[in-house]
Amino acid sequence: MVMMRFQLTLAGVMMAGGAFADAPKPVVPFFNQHCFECHDDAVAKANLDLTALAFDPEDPENFKQWQRIFERVQDGEMPPAEEPQPAKDEARVFLGALRTPLLEVDARDVAEHGRVHSRRLTRRQYEYTVQDLLGIDIPLMNLLPEDPMAHGFETVASAQQLSHFQLASYLEAADQALDEAFTRALEGDAKWSKFVTAKDTLFNRGGNYRGPDLRNGESISWPITLQFFGRMSATTVPASGWYRITLKSVRAIHPGKDGAVWGTLRSGECESNAPMLYPVGLVEATAKPRDLVFEAWIQEGHRLELKPNHGAYRKAPTGAKGGNVSFKGRDLEAEGFSGIAHRGIQMERIYPVADRAAVAQNLFGVGTLKEAKAQPKVALRKMVKRFAERAFRRPVSEEQAAPYVELGLQSLAAGDALSKALRASYRAILCSPRFLSLVEAPGPLDDYAVASRLSYALWLTLPDEELLGLAREGRLRDPETLGGQVERMLKDGRAERFIASYTDQWLKLSQIDFTTPDPRQFRTFDAVLQESMVWETRRYFQELLEQNLSVTTVVDSEFVFLNGRLAEHYNISAKLKPGAGLQKVALPPDDMRGGLMTQGAVLKVTADGTHTSPVVRGVFINERILGQKIHPPPPGIPAIEPDTRGAVSIRDQLDKHRNNESCAACHRTIDPPGFALESFDPVGLQRSRYGTTGKGAKVDPSGVTPDGVKFVGLRDWQRIYVKRGEELARGFVGHFLTYATGATPRFSDEPVIAKMTEDCKKEAWGVRSLIKACLTSSVFLKK
Numbered sequence: 001m002v003m004m005r006f007q008l009t010l011a012g013v014m015m016a017g018g019a020f021a022d023a024p025k026p027v028v029p030f031f032n033q034h035c036f037e038c039h040d041d042a043v044a045k046a047n048l049d050l051t052a053l054a055f056d057p058e059d060p061e062n063f064k065q066w067q068r069i070f071e072r073v074q075d076g077e078m079p080p081a082e083e084p085q086p087a088k089d090e091a092r093v094f095l096g097a098l099r100t101p102l103l104e105v106d107a108r109d110v111a112e113h114g115r116v117h118s119r120r121l122t123r124r125q126y127e128y129t130v131q132d133l134l135g136i137d138i139p140l141m142n143l144l145p146e147d148p149m150a151h152g153f154e155t156v157a158s159a160q161q162l163s164h165f166q167l168a169s170y171l172e173a174a175d176q177a178l179d180e181a182f183t184r185a186l187e188g189d190a191k192w193s194k195f196v197t198a199k200d201t202l203f204n205r206g207g208n209y210r211g212p213d214l215r216n217g218e219s220i221s222w223p224i225t226l227q228f229f230g231r232m233s234a235t236t237v238p239a240s241g242w243y244r245i246t247l248k249s250v251r252a253i254h255p256g257k258d259g260a261v262w263g264t265l266r267s268g269e270c271e272s273n274a275p276m277l278y279p280v281g282l283v284e285a286t287a288k289p290r291d292l293v294f295e296a297w298i299q300e301g302h303r304l305e306l307k308p309n310h311g312a313y314r315k316a317p318t319g320a321k322g323g324n325v326s327f328k329g330r331d332l333e334a335e336g337f338s339g340i341a342h343r344g345i346q347m348e349r350i351y352p353v354a355d356r357a358a359v360a361q362n363l364f365g366v367g368t369l370k371e372a373k374a375q376p377k378v379a380l381r382k383m384v385k386r387f388a389e390r391a392f393r394r395p396v397s398e399e400q401a402a403p404y405v406e407l408g409l410q411s412l413a414a415g416d417a418l419s420k421a422l423r424a425s426y427r428a429i430l431c432s433p434r435f436l437s438l439v440e441a442p443g444p445l446d447d448y449a450v451a452s453r454l455s456y457a458l459w460l461t462l463p464d465e466e467l468l469g470l471a472r473e474g475r476l477r478d479p480e481t482l483g484g485q486v487e488r489m490l491k492d493g494r495a496e497r498f499i500a501s502y503t504d505q506w507l508k509l510s511q512i513d514f515t516t517p518d519p520r521q522f523r524t525f526d527a528v529l530q531e532s533m534v535w536e537t538r539r540y541f542q543e544l545l546e547q548n549l550s551v552t553t554v555v556d557s558e559f560v561f562l563n564g565r566l567a568e569h570y571n572i573s574a575k576l577k578p579g580a581g582l583q584k585v586a587l588p589p590d591d592m593r594g595g596l597m598t599q600g601a602v603l604k605v606t607a608d609g610t611h612t613s614p615v616v617r618g619v620f621i622n623e624r625i626l627g628q629k630i631h632p633p634p635p636g637i638p639a640i641e642p643d644t645r646g647a648v649s650i651r652d653q654l655d656k657h658r659n660n661e662s663c664a665a666c667h668r669t670i671d672p673p674g675f676a677l678e679s680f681d682p683v684g685l686q687r688s689r690y691g692t693t694g695k696g697a698k699v700d701p702s703g704v705t706p707d708g709v710k711f712v713g714l715r716d717w718q719r720i721y722v723k724r725g726e727e728l729a730r731g732f733v734g735h736f737l738t739y740a741t742g743a744t745p746r747f748s749d750e751p752v753i754a755k756m757t758e759d760c761k762k763e764a765w766g767v768r769s770l771i772k773a774c775l776t777s778s779v780f781l782k783k
Contacts, residue, residue, distance in 0.1 A: 261338045614677070
C-alpha cells in the first residue's frame, strides 16, 4: 500500500506535466524506488519534497538542489545506510543521466560569465604588492579591514566586498606608502645603530625596576613572572622601522634536558598603560655562547623585553615589593634557576626590501628626477604610464593612462614640484580598481592575467619581469613554459609567503591565538611552545612541497620536525642538536605522531583551550583534509556542551545526539575522525582519560568510517586513509584551486579534477605535482 501511494503520487505529478516533465528518464524510477518514501509531499524529511522539485537547472537555485542530490547519491549518503541501497548499475545510470545536463548547463554558464567573480587583492596581497612595487617595507596590512573567509579562504571572490570604508582605508594606506617611498627617494634612508652593553641594559627610564640582573659582565634574565620583567630601556628605538637585533654571546644558565633555555624577545612600550607586546623572535640559549640575530619591525619609542618563557621553569622570586625587582644579595644561578645571559645587544636600522636607489628607480625609472625637470610634462607622462603598467600588471594604452596623467598635469599647472605631481598620479593609480583587483574576462585568461594569477597564488605579489616578459611574448600559456615557471617560482624565496598564507587558511593556523589554554589544566603551555607549533606545521608542509612527498603524508608519515621544546612537550625521545631549531626526526614504527593531523597547532585550533569536541575536529578533518562538504546542522539542533568534570564522555553525549534522525546521517561522516583524535587534548598531548585529574571518563577513540570500516584508534584510522591517496588528492586539489582561483570548483570542473588526480597517481600524488597540475589546468587558466 505504501509503494502504491508513492506511485500514484508520482503518476499524478507526471500526468499534470509537473515537476519531472523535463527530468532525465532514469530520475523518476530511481526516486520512486529509493527517495519518495521520505521526500514526498506527505513526509518531506529535511524539508525536501522531491515531488515539487522542478527540473530546471538553468535556474541557479534549482541547479544547486539537483547538484546536491547528485552529490549525496554519488557519495553514498543517500539513501541512508539503514535503507535498502541501489544496485551499482542502477546508481551509475541515475548519476550518468543527471550528470550530462548539469555539466552542459554549468559549462555554458562558465563560458558566459566565468567561474570566478571579480576578485580584489586580499590585504596580505596588497601589502606585499605595494612593498614590492615601491621598494618600501612599512607594514600596511593592519590599515585595511580584515578579509572575510569563505570556504576556508580569504581569497574567495564571492565573500569579498569593496565598501566606502575600505576605499578610505586604501587611500590611507596609499598615502603612507607613497610618503615613505618619496621621502626615502628624495631625502635618503635614515641610518641608526647602537650597541647596548650588558651594563646599559640595567638603565631604567623611570618607574619600577623590572630589568635584568648583571653578573660578571653579563646581562641575565630570569624566569620572573612579573609583567614586563626583562624590559631594557636602553634599547628604545628612535623611529618606527625594521631593525636587526643581535644578542651577543647568548648562553643558557641551567639548561633543560634538551640543552637549552627557551625564551621570548619582544618589543613594546612595556608599560601598564600600553601593555601590548610584539614578537621579535624565540630565543634558544645553549650552554655554548653564540650570537643570535633577529630582524623585526619595531615602533617608535618601543623597547625590547627578553625573558625565559617556559611553563615548566621554576619561577624566581622578585626579591622586592611594590612591583619592583631586586637582585641585591641574591645569586639566582647558585639557587638553580634557569636563565638567559648575554654580553650586549647590537641594534641597527635596516631596509630589507630595497635600498634608496632601488626605491628611486621604482618611482622615477632609469635616470634621476633632476634630469627630468627640463621637460616636466614629458617626463610625467612617461613616468606615470610606466608606473601604471607595473601597478596594473599589463600594458596600458595612452588613453587608459590619461586620467592619471591629467591629475599630475593639474598639479604641475598649480605650481607643484614634479615629485608632488607624480605623487598625485600614483595615489590615484594605487586606488584604481585595475590595481586593487585582478582583471579577468570570461573565457580563457590572456597571458598577463595568467601571470598575475600565478604570481598571486605562489608569491602573493605582482609578477616579476620574467613572467611579464613571457606574457609579452605570448608564451606563458604554453604548458611546458608554464610548468617551468611554476617550478622556478616554488624554488624562489618568495614562495615562503605562499607556505605561510596557505597553511594559515587551509589549516587555520591564523587562528592559533583565538583561544588561550586554561593555565590551571595546561601549566606547561607557553608562548614558545605555541610559536614552535606553528613553525612545525609550516616546515612540515614545506618538506612535502620541496620533496614532492605524497599527499598521504598529510595523514601519516615516518618523520616529524621538532625542536627541543616540541620534543619535550610531545614526550618524544630524539637526539637533537641544541640551538639548531627545527630538525627532522624519524619516528618509531607505529607512532601516530606522523602527518599534519596530530601536530600541536592543528590540535589547538580545533579545540577551545579547555575541551575538545569530536564534532569540531571531525568537521575540520572532513573538510580540510578529506575534502568532504559538511553542511550546517538543521535549525533548532542544539550544540553539544562538554561535561566540564570529565565524568561523562563527549562520545556518550553524541550517542544520544545521533538518535535524532536529522543528525544521524551527517554524524556518520563527521564523527569518525573526531573520535580518532580524542586521544589528544586541547594542546596536543596524548591522553587516555578526560578531565584534569586523569580519573575522568575513559577516552574511546574507536569508530567506523562512513563506508563501514572499523578502527580501534587513530593509528588504525591513519592506516585506512593512507591507502586512499586519490580521495586525499582530490580534497587537496579542491582546496588549492579555491585558494588560487578565488572560487570553489564548479560542477563542470569535476572531469578536469578527476583527470588531474589520475595523471598525478604515477607520482604517488606528490604535493608539488598536484599544485603544478592545478596551475597548468584549464580550471586555473580561465576566469
